[in-house]
Structures are given as structure tokens and as C-alpha cells.
Amino acid sequence: MSAVPACPQCAMENTYPDGEQYICPDCGHEWPMVAAAPADDADNAVVKDANGNVLADGDAVVLIKDLKVKGSSITLKMGTKVKSIRLVGGDHEVDCKMDAGNFMLKACYLRKA
Numbered sequence: 001m002s003a004v005p006a007c008p009q010c011a012m013e014n015t016y017p018d019g020e021q022y023i024c025p026d027c028g029h030e031w032p033m034v035a036a037a038p039a040d041d042a043d044n045a046v047v048k049d050a051n052g053n054v055l056a057d058g059d060a061v062v063l064i065k066d067l068k069v070k071g072s073s074i075t076l077k078m079g080t081k082v083k084s085i086r087l088v089g090g091d092h093e094v095d096c097k098m099d100a101g102n103f104m105l106k107a108c109y110l111r112k113a
């Protein structure tokens with residue numbers, strides 16, 4: 001992807017990149033380049049629960065829906081409490097230690113207890 005997008009303001013195509021942004025010389029509009037989601041930054045990403053509360057290591061959370069564990073017959077029940085979570089990077093960013101075992105869950109299915 002090397003093409004510079006046309007100006008969103010005036011639709012002219014004389015735009016050019018300048019550092020972190022694009023500039024349109026025709027109307028003077030400047031706008032930020034849309035950063036591609038950097039996968040490597042997962043460790044630094046803020047993890048939020050279903051209500052938008054920021055989660056941290058050691059937080060207690062509650063499942064807000066039944067979750068089937070892939071590749072097993074286990075279903076984690078809604079309302080199950082996890083005493084101490086651990087945040088990890090990746091798609092399933094919350095490591096939950098439960099009676100049934102250790103599970104990687106998505107933060108969007110959890111609520112801070």
C-alpha cells in the first residue's frame with residue numbers, strides 16, 4: 001500500500017505523506033495516517049472488560065455469558081468468578097485460573113467483579 005489517498009476534504013490527489021500525516025497542498029488539509037493495528041503492541045494494549053473498565057493483572061472478574069471451551073465439552077458458566085486474572089497479549093487476552101482449569105478468555109466476555 002504505497003498510494004497516498006485523495007484528500008478527504010477536497011478530493012484532490014496532489015496529496016503527499018509528511019511524517020505521521022498526509023498533507024493536501026490544494027486546500028491545506030492535514031490528516032493523520034491511519035496506523036495499521038500493530039500486533040506486536042498487544043502487550044501494551046489496554047484490556048477492557050464488557051463495561052469498558054480497564055482490567056489489570058490480579059483483578060477478579062465474572063463471566064457475563066456461558067462460554068464453550070473449544071476442543072472440549074467444558075462450558076464455563078455465566079456468573080463464574082475468577083479470582084485473579086493475568087493479562088497476556090493476543091486475541092484471547094485474559095488468562096483465567098478456574099476450578100475447571102486454565103483458560104484464555106476474551107475480555108469482552110468478562111466483567112470486573
Ligand SMILES: [Zn+2]
Pocket residue numbers: 007008009010011012024025026027028029
Ligand atoms: Zn484538500
